[in-house]
Amino acid sequence: MxxxxxxxxxxxxxxxxxxxxxxxxxxxxxxxxxxxxxxxxxxxxxxxxxxxxxxxxxxxxxxxxxxxxxxxxxxxxxxxxxxxxxxxxxxxxHPVAKIDRQISPHAVIADRVTLGDNLHIGPFATIGQHCSIGADCEIHAGVHIGNNVKIGKHCKIHPNVVIYDNTVVGDHVIIHAGAIVAADGFGYKYRNNQHIKVPHVGNVVIADHVEIGANTCIDRGALGSTTIGSGSKIDNLVQLGHNNKVGRNVIICGQSGISGSCTIEDGAILAGSSGIADHVKIGQQAVVMARSGVSQDIKPGTQVWGSPAKERKVAWKELAALSKLPDLLKKFKELQERVTKLEQ
Missing domain, CATH: 3.40.1390.10 (MurE/MurF, N-terminal domain)
Known part of the structure; x- marks a missing residue:
């Protein structure tokens, strides 16, 4: 224009x-x-x-x-x-190009599916039993939607997304290509020299105005729900484990991995390649800086860095001190030689 x-x-x-x-x-x-x-x-x-x-x-x-x-x-x-x-x-x-909305004859839609007005469903998309798709949604080519899935209004599901059974998606949600929502969590019990799979019978609940990046994986809850709060944005290539509770307006940057049963409170930021151990709480407005490994709860409003992650200023002071170690070792060796000469 x-x-x-x-x-x-x-x-x-x-x-x-x-x-x-x-x-x-x-x-x-x-x-x-x-x-x-x-x-x-x-x-x-x-x-x-x-x-x-x-x-x-x-x-x-x-x-x-x-x-x-x-x-x-x-x-x-x-x-x-x-x-x-x-x-x-x-x-x-640079307006987004409008598509000719249609339900492709090559899409496979099961019986007892509720479809809203003004939908676009691309070729080779599949929609399972008892699903509900809200008005003005775009379901692009190759998307698979399982059974009993509810998707709100004005959502855009890009090609080759997989949404497993019982997932709930709010309004104005964007899910980019290749994302997997509600696969089984990574849970096993070791007995008799073998790994016994933990059944995952929960689901994923995604609130309004959430955006999920390409090739991101969000696991379903083992028993309850994995939840993503309204306004949160998840980058590409993020692994979000089972039973996580992500608050509102959270930012999770690419290649981050969050283990199971974590709580990420409102407004928190996880920078790129963050790693979060299981059962950890990240407080409101806290910032986990890039490539940090978090194994303990983070207080609200704090910034942490490093692995294991520490309060930012403390971690930087320790790093600065570590850079002086070669000189300190050299001086220590010189002092040691002088002491040896004096003793002789």
Whole structure:
């Protein structure tokens, strides 16, 4: 879509300053590569040096930006939240392609399935007995939905997702390609030199506005439910074990692994490659930094790092001290030699 700078500013709740407000904007780009006809954003001061040579036609900036610093010819779009204004511009300029909604004749839909209005069900999708699919959902090619699954309204299930029996999915949920929801948890008892499988007869319950990344696996509960709270976002390649309780607006980044029966409270962040032992509680707004291994409860609002994870400042001090160890050993050896000479 193409919009004038004036139209774009109005759409994104920004006040334009300078530039040619009648100029057309056809796309968005980052501040380092943007060209004429594109809009960009300056949301972080570390990118300010790039502004002077920027060739974009318009740039979203903070309302507190001094417009005299702007290069000639660029319209500065002053906004209370330039990042969000820019995201709105991206949505407007790069609209998602609409699909021709249909229920493919190659889809396999069991009896006694309740289908809402305005659905898209792609070829070779399969839907089991007693399922309910809400209005305006998109079920793409190759998706398998088991029996007794309930999916709310306005959900998008990308190709080759597998949703096992008895799963409950809320409204406005996005599940990306290859994700597996409600497979058996990894539970065994060792008896008589063999591993006895623990039956998993629970389910997975996903609240509204959750997004689940590609190739992520969420295991069902052994007896109860594995739950994902509203607004939480789970990255690609995440393993979420059985009976976990994930709160609201939680962020779990890629390649993280959460063992069974953990509680991740509201607003917590697990950075990339985090590892969480079983039965651990991560408090509200706590941050587990990248590649950390957590084996004990984390208090609300704290930041931890390392393996085993410790409070961030403590862990960094220990790391700094460890870097001095070679010099300390050298000095210790010198002192040891001096003591030996004195004793002789």
């Amino acid at each position: 193409t919009l004038t700078i004036q139209e774009l500013a109005h759409l994104c709740d920004a006040a334009p300053q300078g530039g040619d407000l009648s100029a057309s904007i056809h796309s968005a780009a980052d501040i380092m590569t943007a060209q004429a006809g594109q809009v960009t954003v300056l949301s972080d001061s570390k990118y300010k040096p790039y502004l002077k040579d920027c060739k974009a036609s318009a740039c979203f900036v903070s309302s507190e930006f001094h417009t005299e610093e702007a290069p000639a010819g660029i319209a500065m779009l002053l906004s209370k939240d330039p990042e969000i204004s820019f995201l709105n511009a991206v949505d407007a300029l």
